[in-house]
Every structure is written in structure tokens, then in C-alpha cells.
Amino acid sequence: MPELPEVETIRRQLEPWIIGQTVVGATSHPSHKFTPAVEICGATFVSANRRGKFLLFGLDDSRELVVHLGMTGQLLPHAARDDKYLRASWDLASGDHLGFRDVRRFGRIRVAEDGVYEGALATLGPEPFDPAFSPQSLWMAVKKSNRHIKTQLLSQRVVAGVGNIYADEACFLAGVHPGARKLTKAKAERLHDAIVTVLRQGVDNGGTTLRDYVAADGEAGNNQFHLVCYGRYGEPCVACGDELRRTTLDARTTTFCATCQTR
């Protein structure tokens, strides 16, 4: 379940390796989710960027390779060519190759004209580490909607890159009930700071590996050892000792502390 910290870890590892590499061949799974992979034959990678959970690989022909990892996507230099879960593969002029492995096929590959985006990528909110994401911007956005706070975080429109793990962590850290629909200014500030904190910690720890996530070097992350809320229902709250509860919020499994997190 790659979220911003996992995607950023992959980006940082791929950037020095992929820039300057020219695609000389490509194959893909027949699903339309992956077939655009072959459209970049002949192009050379010139940059490796990220917006939210999307990887954006700039090409030398004013296009970008857009990759979303979905739930189980992995980008692996030197991936085994006979891997049954390989959904796309790019052969590079250097003799190297890059594989997109995705067991559950929730991932997606697209090719866009530079900066011309569609779908979720086009309506993405500000990057969490950008000044455009502020206590004020969070408060204003939340004020406009009636949806549960956690659901708004997952929408990618208030801030980009937050998924289920970091949403639970941020709400816990801020003392915000995930099912709240409104925030005071003070709580918006705490939630803003918590979002930035948990995402930065995730990046610093190389991402969270619970099941499928590995970085581009094939290594697992370490942030799973630092989670204090996500998935820990039944365990005592690290702050007050009461049992963390599990609930379903807008079809998402949610863990929270009913004592510490208030509406």
C-alpha cells in the first residue's frame, strides 16, 4: 500500500539510476492499465518526480511516464523477466531493464504530455511539505465539506499522498476523531502538523512495509516499527492505555482511540 513516503523512497532510489537511460524496448500486460508502457520506446528519461502517490518520469520528448503503484505495485531495476506478476518491463540502452511488478493489478501506467494530467492526478491537493499546505488551507478545505475528516484526507484533494496508514496515524497524533466532520482552528493546526510529522517520519524510515511494499532496491522499509495506531486495534493506546478500537469509516478499516481522539 504505497503512500507518499513509500513512493518518495522509490523515487529517490530510482532518480540517479534512471536519468539518462534510453528505452529501447518494452512489453506490457494486455490490460489497458498497463499498455501505455510501450509508448515510450525511443525516449530518454530526464527526471524523476513525484506528486502525491504518483511517480512522474520526465522524458526528452515533452512527455512523462506516469506510474501509480496501486496497492501492490513495485518498480524494480533488474526485475526477474519471468516473474508472473510483471505487468510492464522496459529495456534500456545500457543493457539494464526496469520492471513494474504488481500482484493485484491495482496499479496504472499512463503517458502524459508534460504537465497535462487527467483524473486524480489533475485534481490533487497541495504537497504536504509545500507551504501551500498549511493549517489555514486545511481548515478552509475541511470547512467546505461535510465528509468525515479521515475520508477528506484520503480524497487527495485537501493534501496529496495520504493513505489509510498515515491517515490513522495523523488523526491519532492530533487527537482528532476520524469521524469528525468539522475542525476547530486549533484542531486543524494540530492535524496539519501531525500529517507533516507522520509523513516525514515515514520518509525518514524508508516507508512502511506491512505486506508487499519494497523500495526499488528490493529492501523493506522500517516505519512499521514506528506505527502507534494503524492496525493496532485491541492493543492499549500508547497515550492513555485504553484499548484501541477498530471501526469501518466510509468502507475503510479505521483504528482509533475513543478516549484521546475527540470530535
Added chain:
DNA sequence: CATGTCGCCTGCGAGC
């Protein structure tokens, strides 16, 4: 437009 629901996918672990 805002909001809510469903389908996409496959491996895994619990329960029988």
C-alpha cells in the same frame, strides 16, 4: 456539484 456505492484484483489467514 457533492456525496455514496461498487468493481477491480489476488494472496493470505482464519475457521470449519
Added chain:
DNA sequence: TGCTCGCAGGCGACAT
């Protein structure tokens, strides 16, 4: 041991 079934969950399509 072997089977079924629920669960994991981001995003797009579609309905209200």
C-alpha cells in the same frame, strides 16, 4: 489437509 470466505484498499465509473 483442503476448502470457503472475508479482508486488504486507491481509484475510476456510475448512481443519486
